[in-house]
Amino acid sequence: MSQDDIVITPKTEVIPKVDKPKLYKVILFNDDYTPREFVIMILQAVFKTGESVGYHIMITAHQKGSCVVAVYARDIAETKVKEAMDYAKDAGFPLMLTAEPEE
Numbered sequence: 001m002s003q004d005d006i007v008i009t010p011k012t013e014v015i016p017k018v019d020k021p022k023l024y025k026v027i028l029f030n031d032d033y034t035p036r037e038f039v040i041m042i043l044q045a046v047f048k049t050g051e052s053v054g055y056h057i058m059i060t061a062h063q064k065g066s067c068v069v070a071v072y073a074r075d076i077a078e079t080k081v082k083e084a085m086d087y088a089k090d091a092g093f094p095l096m097l098t099a100e101p102e103e
Helices: 036-047 051-064 074-091
Strands: 023-029 066-073 096-101
Touching: 023 036, 023 051, 023 074, 036 051, 036 066, 036 074, 051 066, 066 074, 074 096
Parallel strands: none
Antiparallel strands: 023 066, 023 096
8 A cells, every 4th residue: 555545534623502501580560668769779779770760660560570680691590690689788778689591
């Protein structure tokens, strides 16, 4: 066998298929104890909403019982929920938020 008889086949490159991360909705629930101004302040501080958007989210939760604040990847959503609830707990308010999978 000479060098001319050697056949070199190119390597097949395998590109792994990566799914997009599942998104989670951060939901704000209405309660009868947390002041509206405090809720708006939390929305501005944690979720970086403007005052007008924060007001609309707060009033929607007040009127309908709950409202989607934002949609994030799971770890970000859970971190923001914890941060907002920690602020509320430190201030003595029962503000409730959850992170639920988006459908």
